[in-house]
Amino acid sequence: MEQLVAALERATDEASTWRITVESLVGSHGFLYGAVWLPGSPGSAAGSVTGPAGGLRLAFETGPIAGQLKAVAGATGGLVGRAFQGRRPIYADDTRGVRDCPRCEAATRAGAVSAVLIPVVKAGEVIAVFEYYSPLELRVDGPRTEKWNAIARIAEQARTQACNAVQLQQLADDRLAVTTVVAALGSAHDSQSVIRAALDTVRSAFGWAYGSYWEVDPATQELRFQLESGSAGDEFRQVTLAATFAEGVGLSGRAWRARDLVFIRDLAELTDCVRAPAAQRAGVRSGICFPIMIGDRVIGTMDFFTTEFIELSESRASALRNVQQLVSQRLDICRAQETAATNARDLLDSIFPGCAPPARTRPGSRGRRSPGPRR
Template sequence: MRLFGSRAESPEAARPIPRDVEALEELVHRLDGASDEDSAWRITVESTVRFYNFGYGAIWVPDSAGRLQVLHESGPLVPQVQAAGRNDPGELVNRALRTRSAVFDDNADVATGCRRWQAAAKAGMVAAAVLPVVKGTEVSGVFEYYAPVPFYADEARKEKFAAIVRMGDRARKSAIAAAELRQVANDREAVTTVVTRLGQASDSQTSIKAALDAVRTAFGWAYGSFWAIDGELNVLKFQLESGSAGDEFRRVTLAATFAEGVGLSGRAWRARDLVFVRDLAELTDCVRAPAAQRAGVRSGVCFPIMSGDRIVGTMDFFTTEYIDLSESRAAALRNVQQLVSQRLDVVRGTERAAANARDLLDTVDRLRNASQDATSVAEQAVARASAMTAEVAALGQASTAIGDVIKIISSIAEQTNLLALNATIEAARAGESGKGFAVVAGEVKELARETAEATQKVADQIAGIQASAETVANGIHTTSETIGKMDAVQARMNDVLAEQAEMARALQG
């Protein structure tokens, strides 16, 4: 049945054409495209307004405090009705909420407490229909419609229209349930996509970028960014981005920092959990909120990135339309959070191991160079020791030759002493004529004695030199043997260092 018809001079001439079933069929068909409860409300309002040619339609839903808020509006009179009372539902909507029953009115002059209805009437509307959606004992929403033609609302038609509304609501709930099932499947597919993309990343930067791109595209969001904690300043700093939400929003993002508890990312940091904001305009402490409003960015979600029990950063994502976060999507995002955190832990652990391997390889190279230098020094020391052994041997030979000369000198001194003694005896026999010769013989004897004493001292010193030379030669020989042993140890060290170098290369690879 058609609820609204053309103006007529008599009720019989203006009786509506039965098209309500067609309207319901179209609504059910369009609800197949609903993705969540929010979109189902929107489709219901838009479909009803379009099918019946209403001037205005809206859905009011209660907020967390029970106050009604306009969720969606449709129709050519949206600006006029909004100007009359954007946040004031008015008398008709409040009455439907209070009585939990439909309210019909065709006289805006009487409804003085409803500025929205009066504004619609001023714009040419002649009928109002306000229809509550009751779930159990609670009203989950209130539809508000204004029509440019009379609405015939006798008791039978009211009941029939209420039945149509109930069937439409069941269709809406069925569509929401189907959408939730689709969303669960899509969320699982999104998580799988993220896992696949993360598995292809080889380092922390590409892992973060892969996660940003995969999450943003899998869930159909406009923009994503990664923020890392600066340990010195204890703030979140921008690191990477994915997608676009406008140049101004990007400029503000690149320049921003967030302390713990401030802004969307700061709240996720403090909560150590997923944080969702349906309307970014509510974030009065976020420097990006004004730019987001101007860029048409609506909702935002953020989760922390963990390393063990420590938060190392956050990932936030933004949409260009208002969204609601279902339990299944929140669970999927928490799974993504754990997967990204675990993957980054693994990748960063691998990077640290590779860096340590590079450091180890560098250290091994330096040790090998030092070992080679030590080997070279040892070889030089062995060569010098061999040369010194030869020199000491030559010194021993020279000392022996000098000893032989000393023996000859000692023999000559002894013979000179004997000759001097004989000369003295002969001078004594000569008497007075041999006194001069006796004096000379005495001097020769004294010289022979001194020569013998000096020769003995030289012989003693040569003997000491020979003993020292032997000791030095023995010491050099022992040193040469020790250096030879050190050279063998150095060779074994080189082998061990070569093995460590191979291990370091394996870790690095």
């Protein structure tokens, strides 16, 4: 438990607290396998199990036999499903006697002898299920059952404390990020520099790998690529430069239709996005996109990508919506100024056709006037 508490100090978000908990217990107990299942739509990640709350998704797995269990990651029911539905730990001293769980049978064939399934219950709801397989017989009965229950409770308390600390730090980081964006936008005085400042600042402030801006083409009513920041590999960039998106299609198209922030934890789920296959090959994992609006009209979208799976907290979603409004407002102001300047030049040309701009002093003349004709 001391190792777990120390490891949780490295947590950066809630997803990492689940991962660290699994890795720590697998390492300290010599388990062959460890995984955590979180609430989610069946089939939304590597695997799923059905349940009364709508299902669980396999969020993280590790251990020497993880490869053998991947093939049955989508199995329904079994030990994970029973722990989820019963809301109580399940201890299987001898996995050879379990006949209704394909995952357990696969683990047994790979050398597992015992299994431990621990649901995490808060406010009457299961928020996660831990799944472990051991190469040794655990003999969990009587006092040993209470021991494992105590380990599970202490581990969850440590994880919850780490989550609270992470949330406080993320709240501070999000506020700083928004302040940084405000400062960057304040120094931008034309449309292009507003978009550039937003892309660069948001990407670096939140630690993301790549960002791009897409603008709605009035003629075709499609989103077309305009600017980028960072890098996610040459292949991903080439696909990006050639892509267009209709309203509702792909990550950017979804943000356009929703007129709101859209977050995709696993880009592999985007079956309607031409960039998704390239993203997978480039190691791009999660994507976030928000629309840029003037009034109630979407004029473009701004998306960002990460090279690791992330979760979007309420704090971060709120910060990004603030950024969306700030960028939209600043871009609206700059476009209005540019339109006014263009109209002024057009008016001047209509009043004084062919009017040449004021003559500039020639270099080296030191401001002297040309001599007039001699009398």
